[in-house]
Amino acid sequence: MRVLVSVDMEGIAGVSGPDDILHGRYNYDRFRRLMTEEANLAVAGAFQAGADTVVVNDSHDGMRNVMYEHLDERAELISGFNKQLCMVEGVDQADAAVFIGYHAWAGTAQATMDHTISGGQIHNWWLNGELVGESQINAAIAGQFGVPVVFVSGDDKLAQQIQATLPGTRTLVVKYALDGSVVRSRPLGEVRRLIREGVAEAVAARNAIPVKKVEGAATFRMEFKRSTHAEVACLLPMVQRIDPRTVEVTGRDVVEAWRLAFGAMRLGSTCDAG
Numbered sequence: 630m631r632v633l634v635s636v637d638m639e640g641i642a643g644v645s646g647p648d649d650i651l652h653g654r655y656n657y658d659r660f661r662r663l664m665t666e667e668a669n670l671a672v673a674g675a676f677q678a679g680a681d682t683v684v685v686n687d688s689h690d691g692m693r694n695v696m697y698e699h700l701d702e703r704a705e706l707i708s709g710f711n712k713q714l715c716m717v718e719g720v721d722q723a724d725a726a727v728f729i730g731y732h733a734w735a736g737t738a739q740a741t742m743d744h745t746i747s748g749g750q751i752h753n754w755w756l757n758g759e760l761v762g763e764s765q766i767n768a769a770i771a772g773q774f775g776v777p778v779v780f781v782s783g784d785d786k787l788a789q790q791i792q793a794t795l796p797g798t799r800t801l802v803v804k805y806a807l808d809g810s811v812v813r814s815r816p817l818g819e820v821r822r823l824i825r826e827g828v829a830e831a832v833a834a835r836n837a838i839p840v841k842k843v844e845g846a847a848t849f850r851m852e853f854k855r856s857t858h859a860e861v862a863c864l865l866p867m868v869q870r871i872d873p874r875t876v877e878v879t880g881r882d883v884v885e886a887w888r889l890a891f892g893a894m895r896l897g898s899t900c901d902a903g
């Protein structure tokens with residue numbers, strides 16, 4: 630049994646603002662260590678539940694944050710960027726997926742650094758008409774490979790969104806967001822125990838946890854921050870302009886739609902450089 634652990638950073642316990650999560654900022658080294666520790670707790674829980682292979686995919690900004698030398702020696706690590714499946718690279722070879730350190734979607738009130746994929750370029754993402762965040766997008770990609778997302782950890786606003794959109798997925802609140810950059814974290818001892826126990830229970834229950842299935846063709850709609858982003862994204866003929874800041878792409882399935890959308894987003898973002 631194979632488990633993929635996708636680890637982002639905004640939702641790690643103790644993380645409150647950009648100084649904690651951006652390369653070169655004064656708190657970054659502390660929190661990349663804690664990010665690695667939360668990954669380790671998930672790895673330990675997965676092995677406790679009977680996993681044979683656990684792969685950790687670094688999913689935060691640049692995707693080179695998890696410290697290999699401090700990672701559980703039994704786990705494989707995927708680091709670096711670009712990756713075809715991005716935050717869930719490796720999920721096509723997994724039996725269950727675990728999301729650690731995740732955050733609420735862009736535009737959520739009192740949520741730790743809420744954004745979706747790109748805080749600098751995009752206000753909103755929709756998948757087949759439903760507002761989505763990274764958890765929902767990644768769950769749909771996992772779903773194409775028949776893989777359930779069994780466990781998600783982060784702040785309380787993320788947990789509310791998971792419960793509303795991914796029924797059956799277990800959630801763990803490691804902190805309460807009082808503002809975009811203020812958190813009340815639970816005691817670290819509790820967090821350490823609950824991630825390990827929660828992942829172990831969720832992986833053991835994987836066959837009873839629903840897979841997020843998106844049947845057939847899928848459409849991603851993206852509302853950019855600026856009309857120029859949309860203008861540049863529309864260089865690709867398969868990108869449709871909906872309004873000055875909003876575009877849409879459709880793929881034969883959700884993974885193809887994701888690749889088109891992500892490519893269009895990356896192309897659109899090049900206008901920031903010029």
Ligand SMILES: [Zn+2]
Nearest residue numbers: 637638689690
């Ligand atoms: Zn992140």
